Amino acid sequence: xxxxxxxxxxxxxxxxxxxxxxxxxxxxxxxxxxxxxxxxxxxxxxxxxxxxxxxxxxxxxxxxxxxxxxxxxxxxxxxxxxxxxxxxxxxxxxxxxxxxxxxxxxxxxxxxxxxxxxxxxxxxxxxxxxxxxxxxxxxxxxxxxxxxxxxxxxxxxxxxxxxxxxxxxxxxxxxxxxxxxxxxxxxxxxxxxxxxxxxxxxxxxxxxxxxxxxxxxxxxxxxxxxxxxxxxxxxxxxxxxxxxxxxxxxxxxxxxxxxxxxxxxxxxxxxxxxxxxxxxxxxxxxxxxxxxxxxxxxxxxxxxxxxxxxxxxxxxxxxxxxxxxxxxxxxxxxxxxxxxxxxxxxxxxxxxxxxxxxxxxxxxxxxxxxxxxxxxxxxxxxxxxxxxxxxxxxxxxxxxxxxxxxxxxxxxxxxxxxxxxxxxxxxxxxxxxxxxxxxxxxxxxxxxxxxxxxxxxxxxxxxxxxxxxxxxxxxxxxxxxxxxxxxxxxxxxxxxxxxxxxxxxxxxxxxxxxxxxxxxxxxxxxxxxxxxxxxxxxxxxxxxxxxxxxxxxxxxxxxxxxxxxxxxxxxxxxxxxxxxxxxxxxxxxxxxxxxxxxxxxxxxxxxxxxxxxxxxxxxxxxxxxxxxxxxxxx
Ligand code: GLC
Ligand code: GLC
Numbered sequence: 001x002x003x004x005x006x007x008x009x010x011x012x013x014x015x016x017x018x019x020x021x022x023x024x025x026x027x028x029x030x031x032x033x034x035x036x037x038x039x040x041x042x043x044x045x046x047x048x049x050x051x052x053x054x055x056x057x058x059x060x061x062x063x064x065x066x067x068x069x070x071x072x073x074x075x076x077x078x079x080x081x082x083x084x085x086x087x088x089x090x091x092x093x094x095x096x097x098x099x100x101x102x103x104x105x106x107x108x109x110x111x112x113x114x115x116x117x118x119x120x121x122x123x124x125x126x127x128x129x130x131x132x133x134x135x136x137x138x139x140x141x142x143x144x145x146x147x148x149x150x151x152x153x154x155x156x157x158x159x160x161x162x163x164x165x166x167x168x169x170x171x172x173x174x175x176x177x178x179x180x181x182x183x184x185x186x187x188x189x190x191x192x193x194x195x196x197x198x199x200x201x202x203x204x205x206x207x208x209x210x211x212x213x214x215x216x217x218x219x220x221x222x223x224x225x226x227x228x229x230x231x232x233x234x235x236x237x238x239x240x241x242x243x244x245x246x247x248x249x250x251x252x253x254x255x256x257x258x259x260x261x262x263x264x265x266x267x268x269x270x271x272x273x274x275x276x277x278x279x280x281x282x283x284x285x286x287x288x289x290x291x292x293x294x295x296x297x298x299x300x301x302x303x304x305x306x307x308x309x310x311x312x313x314x315x316x317x318x319x320x321x322x323x324x325x326x327x328x329x330x331x332x333x334x335x336x337x338x339x340x341x342x343x344x345x346x347x348x349x350x351x352x353x354x355x356x357x358x359x360x361x362x363x364x365x366x367x368x369x370x371x372x373x374x375x376x377x378x379x380x381x382x383x384x385x386x387x388x389x390x391x392x393x394x395x396x397x398x399x400x401x402x403x404x405x406x407x408x409x410x411x412x413x414x415x416x417x418x419x420x421x422x423x424x425x426x427x428x429x430x431x432x433x434x435x436x437x438x439x440x441x442x443x444x445x446x447x448x449x450x451x452x453x454x455x456x457x458x459x460x461x462x463x464x465x466x467x468x469x470x471x472x473x474x475x476x477x478x479x480x481x482x483x484x485x486x487x488x489x490x491x492x493x494x495x496x497x498x499x500x501x502x503x504x505x506x507x508x509x510x511x512x513x514x515x516x517x518x519x520x521x522x523x524x525x526x527x528x529x530x531x532x533x534x535x536x537x538x539x540x541x542x543x544x545x546x547x548x549x550x551x552x553x554x555x556x557x558x559x560x561x562x563x564x565x566x567x568x569x570x571x572x573x574x575x576x577x578x579x580x581x582x583x584x585x586x587x588x589x590x591x592x593x594x595x596x597x598x599x600x601x602x603x604x605x606x607x608x609x610x611x612x613x614x615x616x617x618x619x620x621x622x623x624x625x626x627x628x629x630x631x632x633x634x
Contacts, residue, residue: 007043010057011035014064022072031071034312035064041337042308045301050256059256066264067313076163076273078316079172086172087318087341087378087483090553093544094123094174094485096385098139099153101517102488106154110165117169119491120544123483124166125174125278127386129153133185133247135505139386139515141176141280142183142248146265156272163273172275174320179262179306180281181248188261189249193236202258203249204241204287206230211239218293223433224508243284253285253302263309270314277310278320279303279339283329295329304338320380324387327370327394334373344379344482346370349391351383351473352441352448353408356415356423358587360569364560365397371558379482383473384448384490388430388440388511389416409438416441416448424450424466426496428510444514445470445490451532452495463532465588468626471539472584475610475628476569478543479582481558489518491540492526493533546609552580552632564594568623572600581606581631585623592622597631607634 015035020028050056086092095116103109106129116124128140131148140150149159163173182189191199206214211230218229221243230239231246241250251258269277286299303319310317321339323330327346334342350363373379391412395405414420416427417439427443446452450466470493478484500512516522526537547553555575563570567587573580579601585591598604598617606615609630623629 003044003047004040006047007040010043010060011039013057014061017061018064018068020068023068027071031068031312034315038308038312042305042312045305045308046256046259048301049253049259049298049305053256056256059260063260063263063309066260066267067309070267070271070313073271075271076160077167078273079167079170079275081170082316085376088376088554088556090551091548092123092483093120093478093547094125094380094483095119095121095488095491096125096127096174096485097488098127098386098515099129101515105152106149106158106162110162113165113169113171116171119486119541120548121486122170123172123174123276123485125176125276125485128176128178129159133183136245136247136509137183138245138248138509139511141178142181142185142245143178144183144185145187147268159272167273173273174276174278175269175272175274176280177266177269177277177319178280179251179266180284181242181244181250184247184249186249193233195236198257201255202252202261204252205236205238206241208232208239210289213289214241214287214293217289217291220433222431223435223438224431241287243281250284250287254287259302259305263306266306266309267313270317274317276318276320276341278322279306279333280322282321282333282339283323283325295323295325295332300332300338303333307338324390324392326392327366331370331373334377336374336376340376341378341380341483342373343385343485344381345390345392347379347480348382348384349389350393351476352389352416353391353393353412354569354586355449355469355473356412356425359566360586361401361566362393362398362403363569364562365401366393368560369394369397371560379480380485381477381480381482382485382487383477384443384445384487384514385485386487386511386515388442390440413439413441416443424453424462424469426450426452428496428513430510442510442513443496444494444516445473445487446493446532446536447496447514449473451493451536455495455532465626467532467535467539468628469586470536472586472626472628474540474543475630476582476584478547479553479573479580479630480571481556481573484547486540487514489514489516489522491537492518492522493531493536494518494522543610546630550580550609550632551575552578555580561600565591567591568593577602577633579631579633580609581629583623583627583629583631585625585627588625590622590625593620596621601631601633603633605634606631 130143131145131150132140132142149156166173188199188202215228231242283294286296287293318340320341321333323333324345333339354360354363391409398405415423416425417429426447427441430440430442432439449469454462454466496513497516500506506512525531525533528534555573557574559572561570561572570583614634
């Protein structure tokens with residue numbers, strides 16, 4: 001079959017049948033142009049998924065008509081910066097916030113814009129804010145209606161007003177696109193429960209035998225919630241696929257009607273005025289019996305199909321991938337025709353690994369393999385987020401270094417959850433698997449880096465180390481190529497919070513330990529430079545300012561540099577004559593460097609951007625404990 005010819009023929013047929021009558025001539029011509037350019041890409045992806053479906057043409061027609069109808073609707077004011085490659089700029093600094101934990105609701109969040117501006121933020125990820133079940137809603141990740149803002153947070157209009165207010169200040173808005181599952185209260189799920197077969201086909205309703213077969217090969221994501229990936233519905237005597245909580249029902253994308261329906265929801269999200277859509281749990285969207293049902297090739301066809309729709313309907317929006325999986329799989333979602341942005345869970349996890357071991361070998365070797373991504377795609381680098389830390393690295397690399405993967409993960413879990421003598425970290429375990437002992441870690445940046453324990457021990461040296469660890473981590477995160485993303489409260493040095501233990505809807509989910517409602521007191525503490533929180537807030541603020549003031553932080557050329565010690569991590573960025581050499585000592589000891597740095601910097605003297613000190617490189621050979629340098633030519 002000549003797929004190019006078939007695509008063109010199909011588009012011509014569709015164009016003859018579609019109704020453009022509601023569009024202005026100008027909008028119509030732009031859209032036809034985009035369809036002409038982009039339909040092939042869409043068809044190429046949908047054909048392998050649904051080519052066998054007799055009704056594919058019907059679904060395509062519904063899909064394109066929805067795209068046309070979307071263009072009738074009004075979006076909030078766009079951001080002024082129209083640069084298509086905005087994500088490559090050093091001006092980008094992000095933060096992820098819960099509307100009701102940073103403010104109270106969407107209206108009061110507008111009052112926080114000056115705080116974002118003062119911090120230097122121009123990218124705000126609003127955690128899920130749509131209608132979701134009362135009580136436990138997985139922090140909003142169980143969505144009952146993508147088109148309605150949760151009444152607790154405000155109205156759809158409030159969200160649009162917020163988008164306009166952010167855009168006026170040059171801040172981009174990131175919203176979640178939770179497309180792997182809906183809540184069991186979504187109207188599709190309700191109809192399915194009521195016995196409507198059309199909607200049962202929106203989900204995986206299967207019998208016990210099938211569920212058992214799938215469970216043989218599928219990983220358990222929340223093993224403390226439930227064993228296996230299915231939830232039994234007694235009223236229907238069927239099992240429904242639930243990768244996460246039992247009230248989060250996985251959508252069945254083998255049904256093209258689901259793809260079309262979810263594109264329609266995606267377009268509604270875009271009407272709120274977002275600039276980035278965060279593709280939640282995207283690794284799980286395609287399932288095939290006998291496989292792990294994660295990262296399957298057809299998941300990529302599906303995501304590329306969504307992206308093709310995005311490029312036709314709203315090319316100013318980009319996708320961010322949330323794939324917290326094996327590094328090779330993480331990278332496969334990153335492409336100009338798939339996800340432009342991606343979380344960097346490998347670097348995140350291995351920075352914590354390095355802090356615990358005081359060794360950077362695994363970090364170096366892993367980044368050497370995985371850090372390079374295609375041109376015009378960008379990492380979103382982070383230290384903490386609203387989720388747990390999972391120890392995902394490539395075991396062939398740890399094997400090569402003589403590190404036993406299972407044992408090492410066990411050590412890291414012990415280390416970060418207060419079960420390893422001498423550890424600086426105060427964290428809590430998440431989702432311990434009773435069968436294989438697997439576990440992940442929760443906690444705020446400050447608590448995991450040692451601030452909480454140091455304060456409890458009232459030990460100034462430990463506290464100094466803890467704050468320096470936060471400086472080292474941030475200093476790497478802000479200087480690596482990519483968009484640095486803060487997590488709410490970490491810029492204020494907020495510690496773990498145990499309030500969730502008293503809330504029956506949260507007590508079983510330890511991720512709430514790092515999801516604290518931020519109070520006036522948290523901000524006041526962070527304003528006082530004599531407190532640990534104040535020191536943390538200041539160092540983060542300063543680093544952001546330096547990053548934004550120096551173009552070198554947008555340099556494309558990047559190289560990991562070995563300085564002859566396993567306690568050091570170093571890398572170089574270069575743009576023409578301009579060089580940035582970042583050196584971090586992740587140990588509590590002085591560490592000598594073997595090579596002289598003048599060759600690396602191309603100059604005899606350097607300037608440390610972090611404190612404006614000039615350094616004579618010929619005699620510079622010792623890095624202070626937990627120190628961090630951002631060196632340029634002086
Ligand atoms: C993503 C979210 C996480 C949520 C899960 C299910 O991983 O980050 O918080 O539990 O998806 O939606
Ligand atoms: C989702 C969850 C996270 C989990 C991961 C496993 O991202 O939010 O908690 O570790 O899936 O793949």
